[in-house]
Amino acid sequence: MRWLKYILILIMIYLVCSARTCTEDEDAVAEREKQQVDKLMREIEAVFTSDTLADHLLRGYEITAISKLNDFADYIKIISDTTLNLRFRQHTAELVRALFIPGEIQLQTWSRNYPVPGLNTLEILIDYCISEGISCWINPVGINVNDQFVRENDSTFTGTLSFYQKCVSFPDIDQIEDLSGPYVIDIYLMRKIKFFGIKQLGVWEVYLGAIE
Numbered sequence: 001m002r003w004l005k006y007i008l009i010l011i012m013i014y015l016v017c018s019a020r021t022c023t024e025d026e027d028a029v030a031e032r033e034k035q036q037v038d039k040l041m042r043e044i045e046a047v048f049t050s051d052t053l054a055d056h057l058l059r060g061y062e063i064t065a066i067s068k069l070n071d072f073a074d075y076i077k078i079i080s081d082t083t084l085n086l087r088f089r090q091h092t093a094e095l096v097r098a099l100f101i102p103g104e105i106q107l108q109t110w111s112r113n114y115p116v117p118g119l120n121t122l123e124i125l126i127d128y129c130i131s132e133g134i135s136c137w138i139n140p141v142g143i144n145v146n147d148q149f150v151r152e153n154d155s156t157f158t159g160t161l162s163f164y165q166k167c168v169s170f171p172d173i174d175q176i177e178d179l180s181g182p183y184v185i186d187i188y189l190m191r192k193i194k195f196f197g198i199k200q201l202g203v204w205e206v207y208l209g210a211i212e
Helices: 002-017 026-049 055-079 086-099 122-131
Strands: 136-153 156-169 176-178 183-196 199-211
Touching (some): 086 122
Antiparallel strands (some): 136 156, 156 176, 156 183, 183 199
16 A cells, blocks of 8 residues: 555654664663654554545545556556466456445446447456457546545545546557547545554545546
């Protein structure tokens, strides 16, 4: 998880900045470092588990949603490549599923530009990409926040992104077809319960939804 990597990086920064000198008492330094790390963990926990989210945090999660839309296109490109190891492609398919909210995800607008008709849901698209592969890469461009995150309830924010598409042919990567748009994809910010050892935290996670 990206936020866990962020925590580890900040801890390392704290430890480097608080590195002891030869003249300091080891016990005092160890206690100071422990207090600094504990404080850092509380601050990070407050950001990622807070019941309320400041505007700048919501804007940051919207950037995460943009990144996940790009990830979706890249992952579909990977699982469509039948020259790659099947187990690797199947693992990548699980990464695709993890980008989206649970349930049947409609992708009619996204999929209308594939050379194969009828790939109208996420599962149908994934199954076809793994079994048959697709000869082009649908790439989102010009991604923007269309509707900013707004609170729906205590555990969910919703918004939308808008984007255009380009189709890149695998046989000829220089062949790029400009496609129509803009299209709109639903995005969600949801508070999910995560377990960290014996500790249980409500952590905010970004998910993609239907593409209209």
